[in-house]
Amino acid sequence: MKSFLILVLGAYIVAAVHAVLAFLNKRRILQRVSWLAVIAGFALHSVALLSGWALEGRFPLFYLPETLSFLAWSLVAAYGLLLYRYQAQAQALGSFTLPLVAALVLISIVTGSHANGTLGTPGEIGRGWIFPFHTTALICAYASFFVVFVASVMYLLQERELKLKTFGAIFHRLPPLTTVNDIATAAATVGLTLLSLGIVTGMIWSSERDGKLWHNDPKEIFAALTWLLYLLLIIYRASARWRGRRAAWLGVAGFALVLCTFLGARLLGGYHDFG
């Protein structure tokens, strides 16, 4: 199982290195190697996740290592979807996303070796469909918000260069402004939908278990703030009052909140403090 993940990690590292090189040094062969490695890594990763599910007999989204691994998987899936939709224009996203993917898998492998089983067992909470749905939706939402973040950073970098009229080496490798804008909007919409589903299923699950919808736990509060912020972002974008730079800054700020929700709440403790 673990050796399998190491294979996955190897493929992702190859993909990330080649994507970054392709970004710096326009060579199609590098890009092609990166794609092949991503495809191989993603296939192996999917098998690893599914076999983990089958072997352990429970949905593989409980402990931190599993969660990180699944987050990496959903980031690759998001990258794949963007490549499918925007083709060559989305290539640059890979050089930002794939290094993170490789890092997540690495952390998952490292923490997986000693954290397993020390933090209580999933027990009965792992059963049923609501809990798996809750976690899956939220992890996919985080992946979408990361895409919003990367697209927003690309927008800001490029807008700055266009305004200053000095074009650095990366300028020619970044996708056009309207494309990154579209990507950010689409990813924010998908992310908000998933976040809403995640929050709602969390509430249902919690009320079934404890009879309470809300625990005032830091993770829940951050999640609510995140939800509000992305709702604001989408409303502003839709009403066309904020386009371009301001919306992009909001996309960056939103991701800081997402990080707080995902990691910060873990450090602050509370109801969601498991694994």
Add this chain to the structure above:
Amino acid sequence: MSIVLVGLNHRSAPVEVREQLAFSDEVCSHSLRQLVDGELLREGLIVSTCNRVEVLTATGKGREAEGTARITSFLSECRPLAPDYFHKHLYSHCDDDAVRHMFRVASSLDSMVIGEPQVLGQVRRAYSLAVEAGTTGRVLNRLVHHALHVAKRVRSETGIAASAVSISFMAVELGRKIFDSLAGRTVLLVGAGEMAELAARHLVKAGAARVMVTNRSNDAAERLAQEFGGEAVKYDALTDHLAAADIVICSTSSPDYLVTPDMAREVLEKRRNRPSFLIDISVPRNVDPAVGELPNLFVFDIDDLEAVVSSNIREREREAERAELIVDSEVMQFQQALRAMDIGPTLGALRQKLHDIAKAEMDRQRNRLGQLTPEQEQAIAALLTSTVNKLSHPLLNHLRRSYETTAEETLSEWRDAFGLDE
């Protein structure tokens, strides 16, 4: 075989010399047939563009100087020109240098504007003219195909053609950076200057769907609009037109700013903050520089464009250095391919010829031997085969080795001696 190239280009010769020597397509085939005599010059190709005339030929080993002289005198024969008039502008290259030169020309490394795409088409055209004239053969076919391959590699692996190096094309490039595609975009020309017209032409070619023209004199606007299949619009409703356009090109001679920040704010409001791209190539400027500070408006004046163009030219020069490395490695590969192309078939044909001779002799004497057992038949066949192999082995080995050290003439001598080409 040797490759010999004689030519002149924009660096070696002024335009009045180049234009005298240029070959039109019609003349080209005829001249090629005159030039290629099948004896001294066995293959030939002429690349003639406004920036260069290159005569590329294949000749026998060791006859490079003769070939060069022949091409030079050919050039003066087919033009009523005194040799001194252009001889000092000619350059000549042999073998590796000629191959490298051809690769550089096709890859647009030798062009006036490095990376310009037309030259590749011109090389293709020159090749098809030579094919029609029947003056290409093994060597030039391979050389031209290899040159096209090198050009493709250079284009895809370096950025020599990545960025625009003319102001009018800059509009397209920056437009593509702001809008994902220019297809379906609306262009507004304010004023009817020549440069604005050129930029608009590039934009339409890149897919821009609609062109609006506005000008103080309505006649000029009408005329220009007709050329683009666009529409002339009223000069006084400028704000509305600005709001309708994604890309605006200003080139009027107005002494005051035509687009003020207040107007721009109104435009943004009307466009619901969709980005727009303003190109101001007029001096004095038509767009208030303060407009560029507003969000979602991208304003480039003539100085901005020129600065980007010159930085792009420097970028192309840097990329050209990487392209030269690709060319160098391809020149080596080409030489190897050329050698392998010649030696292999010759050795095979030679060995086959010797076996054929032995077999023919055996067939002539066979009936004198009478009835033989299958073992005896086999022994005779083996005897002939091994005798021929043993005899030819040192010879073939020697040929292969001497070929490595460039004695190509021996190869054709042997071909002649055994009548391999008959």
